[in-house]
Amino acid sequence: MTSSDFLTCYLCNRSIILGQTKLNCEICGKQLHLECALIFAPSDAPLAQPYFCQACLKETRSYQKFHGAFANNFKVLNELSRCRCQNIEVSDLNIISRSMSKNCFIAFHLNTGSLQKNYDELVNLLSEFATPPHLIAISETWLGVTPNSNISLNNYDFIHKPSITIAGGVGLYVSRDLFFCQIHEYDLEHPDCEDLWINLKINLNISFIIGVIYKHPRKDIIQFTSTISNVLDRLNRDKRLFILLGDWNIDLLGQSTDLATMKYIDTHLANLSLPLITKPTRVTRTSSTLIDNIFTNAINYDLSSFVILTDISDHYPQFCTVSTSIFTRRQNQIFRRDMRNFSIDLYRSDIESSILPISNCQITCDNLNILFDSFVAIIKSSIDAHAPIKPLSRHKTRLLAKPWITKGIRVSVKRKHKMYKTHFKNGTNTQYRTYKTYSNLLAVLINKAKKMYYFNRIKQVSGDIRSTWDLIGRIVNIKKERTPLTAIKTIITDNGSRVNDPLLIANYFNDYFTSIGPNLFEKIPHIEGSFLSNLKNPIKKISFS
Incomplete structure (x- = not known):
């Protein structure tokens, strides 16, 4: 089979092998797999003929006409993204996270309903992960500009955006093993939501735009859909991979009877922004809704998504995994001496027998340092033999945190x-x-x-x-603020000239500070005579009896 026998599907970027069923867009001529095209139609209905790709449909403003019926079918989403959303118990979390590939990026989201209130519960839940999430998105933080309690997590940097209301607010914990920077070019600037955006560098070749969004409930869905559509359009024009996490307060399970929700879903699909969470995320004894979700356009990666059934808040936590295949993560291990087999009697006996040759030596000025170094080496080797330093297990590391x-x-x-x-x-x-x-x-x-x-x-x-x-x-949560050091690029001398050479700048500063003392001494007036002339009735003799 030659290279001419292969075409590329514009949706999944995989090859279309000769003999496979494919479709062609009637307008632009793009080709794609038949199974990839199912995103534009219900699984139990034939595809519309002639066929039009989503870009051309968007151009002709007929996206709703062709794709509104699809919004009810989450099964097709899972097929396209090769993602399976699963409900799991907290007791299963450790086993599932252990089975994940080491080259796996983990993004976690939870509506905490007050981060300070449920902070301890969050830490307990995260401790169940065998491999901690690399990104933790929090909605409804209920934080002010400066948190008044300790909400830090070990090995994470935290940034947040408060809400102007009592509720709301969003935050991000980002693993310190990854490089990131906060960005603002994709800010929604919508009055009914808070959002936070970062550019997260996974490795030298891959970076994700991460957004955490909280939309306040009972607000206009149509207006919010228009805002999110503009942002998704900019992300696609910039050819950026993205992961959007948050509490959207739009129930995707009820979209079949609500045109505004259907249009909201269609907006995401039009931009290949696929929802990874297809299970209810807020469950009470009388209702079940899907209002929290994780959206991504990284459909070329192996994706998995999970909903954790726990009562940490009135929302279930969710997380997704993205297999990057070349992602490497530094392991921050804690080391302790293993005292399980330590015996004080054996240790003392070992020390006494080891230092016996040294104790019999005559100490002189010539051999003092040598004998002392030998003594220290014996003590160190004995300690390492009886109580070796070993890395703590994940379980014991989690116990140290609380x-x-x-x-x-x-x-x-x-x-x-x-x-x-x-x-x-x-x-x-x-x-x-x-x-x-x-x-x-x-x-x-x-x-x-x-x-x-x-x-x-x-x-x-x-x-x-x-x-x-x-x-x-x-x-x-008192943190020491460190002011970053910045180089002085230019100085202006006393005569008004500008100096840019770093060596000359350093010399000017040295000359200035070293001449402060002599210059001050020259300004002190010189007085003739002895200091005694300024004393009135001086006491010339003191005696003690």
């Missing part, structure tokens, strides 16, 4: 997760009340354990003012 969470509390948390499925979702009214009572008591217990931990820590460092303030800083 030392007030005891073994008993962890057992209670797992029990609560099981009760959520049996009592909250599928139980009777009596079981529901039992679950809520247990959940509230557990929350009170965790808060008391946390307060007691910090109370004891403050007592331990009460005599050390520096350690005390470091501990207070970790509690209330």
